[in-house]
Amino acid sequence: MRRHRLAFAATLVALAGFTGSSSAAAPPRDIAVVTVGGQASGPPIQPGFLGLSLENTAIIPYAGDDPRRPDPVFLQLVRNLNPVQSPQLRIGGDSTDWAWYPVPGLSKPRGIRVTLTPRWLAVTHAVAAHLGARLIMGIDLEADSLALADGEATAFERRIGTPYMEALELGNEPNLYGSFTWYVLPSGAHVKGRPPGYDFSSFLDDFSSFAKGLPGPLAGPTTGAPTWLPETGQFLAAEPRVGVVTLHRYPVQTCFVPPSSPVYPTAANLLAPAATTGLANSIAPYVPLAHARHLPLRIDEMNTDSCGAAPGVANAYVSALWALDALFEMARVGVDGVNIHTYPGATYQLFAFTHGRRKWRASVMPEYYGLEMFAQAAPPGSRLVATTITNAEGITVWATRGREGQTRVVLINESLDRRTAAVGTGVAVGTGVAGGTSAAVGTSAAGGDGPATLERLRAPRLSSTSGVTLGGQGFGAETTTGRLAGRSRVAELKPSGRRYEFTLPAESAALITLP
Incomplete structure (x- = not known):
């Protein structure tokens, strides 16, 4: 729910009842850590929002x-x-x-x-x-x-x-x-x-x-x-x-x-x-x-x-x-x-x-x-969930929990210096400097041990007027259906040691759906 401006990396952590005693090692200082946990708060997203x-x-x-x-x-x-x-x-x-x-x-x-x-x-x-x-x-x-x-x-x-x-x-x-x-x-x-x-x-x-x-x-x-x-x-x-x-x-x-x-x-x-x-x-x-x-x-x-x-x-x-x-x-x-x-x-x-x-x-x-x-990311009835983040800049994090209990996390890497950030859900996520780095994301009991999904919003550059994709798909120069087309590139993130690992390039956004 809280917004944080973070720069080199973002770690997304979906926690509910996480006490810090996870089997995952404590992240190094250059690892950005995002914690998503606690009860959903605020009014639900209304139908037709x-x-x-x-x-x-x-x-x-x-x-x-x-x-x-x-x-x-x-x-x-x-x-x-x-x-x-x-x-x-x-x-x-x-x-x-x-x-x-x-x-x-x-x-x-x-x-x-x-x-x-x-x-x-x-x-x-x-x-x-x-x-x-x-x-x-x-x-x-x-x-x-x-x-x-x-x-x-x-x-x-x-x-x-x-x-x-x-x-x-x-x-x-x-x-x-x-x-x-x-x-x-x-x-x-x-x-x-x-x-x-x-x-x-x-x-x-x-x-x-x-x-x-x-x-x-x-x-x-x-x-x-x-x-x-x-x-x-x-x-x-x-x-x-x-x-x-x-x-x-x-x-x-x-x-x-x-x-x-x-x-x-x-x-x-x-x-x-x-x-x-x-x-x-x-x-x-x-x-x-x-x-x-x-x-x-x-x-x-x-x-x-x-x-x-x-x-x-x-x-x-x-x-x-x-x-x-x-x-x-x-x-x-x-x-x-x-x-x-x-x-x-x-x-x-x-x-x-x-x-x-x-x-x-x-x-x-x-x-x-x-x-x-x-x-x-914000279907009707979902509520914003509190997030905290450390060791990052230029990244904004939002999380929702749906009526069905599904947690979804959006990360936006707004870095204008084109640095790559790491994002995670659960315990910790790693990030690094320009050139592309991986992120380790951990999950607590709230997230479970199953695979999460990762969907990216990307384009060649901020000034691009074409070439935008969502989950690898797009509408092309023209659409006759009004639906996204092309090969879906929504990734499955399998946990490793209760962490999910991925990168978040500069000038991009990601939607992670937790199990």
Whole structure:
């Protein structure tokens, strides 16, 4: 459960009742030792913890325009992240406040650039029905029209279906309404959605006014602004019809910051503690506020770069290691779910689709591989297990124990000096310097004496945009199935003297499943 930054090696130890009297010899000083033991703690990982956030404009490019036959590759890629679960999909994002469903007698507002059609609604219904999904649907707040909001809500209920509705989310990042352009006049003048002085109190008035006319439950406050987050408690006290607390988090941004900034998108900044541990800690104070009201708190929009484009980072393998770590960090602070944001053309998009000759094809981006490893390592009902580690740096360790009693351990070697680390589960693991070393991993009574399995997440380098593999498999340049393909290289680790031995190369991750 605890995160440790370790550098040359990592030793993973799965202990429950280990007293130090094992028959295994004490590891030398240059051996990193990771201990995984004790009782599982914290709340269980909720079904649908790992969700997706999609722009309105992503539905047709991802799922197609035929509600009778939605893109099966897209559906499978969603299922991979939610095996035997109802996926949580949030549909909105920036396009929430650009969209409308035409209402008789209502003129199209100037800021509208996305029209939600009956076909769009039918495709969204088909996606939800095929997946058994739960949806958080965005409602335009920036247009400041009760009739428009009611028209959208009615269309969602009637044409998508209330059984699939988790909540209606009013607006998107309203903290930007008074400073960001909503539309541009023919004269070139920029028009904002609200006056420059628009603040949290103004938003709360708007939310309350709109909420009265909408069916519940509602989601909000849908912001990640540091100056607005502390108002979460006030928001919840004022809005009893809120059913899901939704906040946003991004670790880095291209806009408005110099390249020297610690939040500018570089591989080093994305792997820094501030981008994962710090990101989760910034949300931690608001989790108990939500839970005190028996409400779930979801980070219903999260990815790497919040503004601008960051090629070589947001679309590269480094984003997979970041996502894997960041999701565990959010679970650590008690968040109930995270929706990773994606849409066509985004630098951080998870996948892209084409359709031809009656067949769908998908290009799957590196970050997705990190999400799939997390889904394997943290199934619903599992809980984080405490870990300790010594004699290492640059390695992060997470462990979970499932409802069936299975212990899974994830190690991420984030060393930027390309050193190889050793990882183990049980008593001790050995590590060494650059050039590749072996690790000895011991197991206590909790782990047993049987074989463990080792699955690796790898790529040629942090900046790689292709060549990523999970357990030796990948999606290739294109996939027509949405499933990992190729020869599986999940290794069986046989114990030797109650230890498992293996290496953890730099810039890689491993998932060890104990017997």
